[in-house]
Amino acid sequence: MNRKKLIGNAFRIVVYALVIGFFIWALSNQYLSYIWSDSSTFLVLLRQHSELVLVSSILAILIAVPAGILITRPRFRKAEWLVTNIVNFGQTIPSLAVLALMISVLGIGFQTAVFALFIYSLLPIFRNTVAGLDTIDKNLIDAAKGMGMRPYQILFRIELPNSAYSILAGIRTAVVLNIGTAALAYVVGGGGLGVWIFTGIQLFDNGFLISGAIPVTLMAIGADYLLRKAEYVLVPKGSRQEART
């Protein structure tokens, strides 16, 4: 235990040192200067990026969680393999290709990027919802039924609280992936911080590249942190420990 802690702490110090070193290097080369010198553009791009992520993630949650719940109901169980395969297939297409394909349907702009990101976020959320609901001890459902709980009561009082850990983990994975993938929105004219990243690549300008990439990274880390906190609040204590074992 102590040894583990020691290694963990050492590792953390190394990572922090690397991050601080990177920032000093970037700042001393004035690579982050665009954020201050062109702050109005930065804020527009940041807002666009956040909108892309928020709109597509919320849509994905609203579709994938209910879909996962629906497909695990006895009535629709038989269709589970089909839906899972379709969603899996969607995930195997490279994200750039999804974007390109969407242009032919939706044209260029914000809505195309949102739609592609939405499609891309469905799988992790859907799969984790189904997995969370599937791994609940069948005896619990049997006991709940035998005591006279109605199906919706079993869903809201037993199934969802006990699979909340898995569902929220899926949402977290999807959102964090989404923040990174949203940088590609630039390719379809969707805006976002990808604009600076791609400009940096095309002009061999580390300043643009890093001024775009660092905020995206920080956004992803921040979202991960916040969603972990949310898990702590939303998952009941009893099922939390169970989910970890």
Add this chain to the structure above:
Amino acid sequence: MITFNQVTKQYNGSSTAVKNVDFTVDQGKIVVLLGPSGCGKTTLLRMVNRLESITEGEIIIDNDNSKDLDAIELRRKIGYVIQSNGLFPNMTIEENVMIVPDLLGWSKKKKKERFNYLMKLIGLDAKDYGKRLPQELSGGQQQRIGVVRALAADPPVMLMDEPFGALDPIIREKIQDEFLAIQREVKKTILFVSHDIDEAIKMADKIMLLRDGEIMQYDTPSEMMMHPKNEFVSQFFGKDRAIKSLSLHTVKNLEEVIGLAQMDESIQDTKTINVHQDLRNTLSMLLNQEADQVIVTNDEGGKIGSITIDLVQKYLHFEIKGKMSVSQEG
């Protein structure tokens, strides 16, 4: 009271799990459904609260045909205990126990009172345990909570599907005793599934032995051992069924029939046994010690005589074997 009228269960129109089962569980009695695995005992139990549908026949619970009742309402009136206790990990002990009263819309005060009463019944502190989570309790405690959860809304009928099957033998025996004490107080009509003969003999007012979905015999434990109706029943209870049946008789029974022996004061360190202990325990006590006798005490702790292996054998001979085959004894 639960009455089964020609109940049959068929799966997919082909395999038959339960065939024309016809019997009655009397008010306030425990009936143990016993049999090898796959004999249909759990299916039969689950048909009562309609977790399994009935293919043919009917089940009457306290004058109501179960088919005529709403399945949800019916289940709320029947206590249900399963082997793996089925406690919900996301709820505290109090929330778990009070599920059915909650579904029935009891007031907060009524629920609290009931919870305190139930916890007293199993000797756990309501205040301390109420806020705990199931995983913080031992297996035995969890199973106790599972039992009182089924009792929560005071249902007249209880279904118990191998409720103590997952516990280790020592805890199991303790909880069986506890449960019998509770049953003496609450007097529920209980259908109890078991595959353990000793448990069946101990818990049952009547045993129903099943094979391949058919009733082999439905009788009191002693009748079943003394007068097995067919080869399957006598084989199921085994060659040692005479010894097994000793657990149905107490030292008190023996005293009443043939009387106790004089105490031999010269023997040192003899153990004592309460007069209400069963003879099977007494016999194993006698066999596991040096001395030839065990001192019998009454409830006040006074010594009222002694018991020996000879006496147990005599009792077995006259009382039990005599009943088993009268012709041999003459």
